[in-house]
Amino acid sequence: MxxxxxxxxxxxxxxxxxxxxxxxxxxxxxxxxxxxxxxxxxxSEIKIINVQSLGTKEKLMLVEVEGERLLIGVTSQSITHLKSFAPKAKSFASVMDEVDKENTADNKSTGDSQ
Structure with missing residues (x-):
């Protein structure tokens, strides 16, 4: 039992x-x-678009607030506004591509005349 x-x-x-x-x-x-x-x-109306680490406590942040993009530097002691971008600004990569295309076009035109 x-x-x-x-x-x-x-x-x-x-x-x-x-x-x-x-x-x-x-x-x-x-x-x-x-x-x-x-x-x-x-x-929130604040969006973090991109973060780039520069060190152990330093970062670059691209944030969007009410349609405007802001580049800010962030450390352990401070936050610094570096640059503002228009609401529909081109991306950095697309601007660099355009500059590269212009440079190659200029190089070809100067190379043909020599």
């Missing part, structure tokens, strides 16, 4: 353990969903 009570108490422990193990991921999932809902309600 005692074997039955030992077996039933072992099953109770196993079922309780399974419940606890299943309960933890469910709670984490609920917390994640709640945080996502909070972020949607409090959406």
């Amino acid at each position: 005692q074997e039955v009570s030992v077996a039933s108490s072992i099953w109770k422990v196993v079922i309780s353990l399974i419940f606890v193990i299943a309960f933890i991921p469910a709670c984490l999932w609920l917390m994640k969903r709640f945080q996502f809902a909070q972020m949607k309600l409090g959406q």
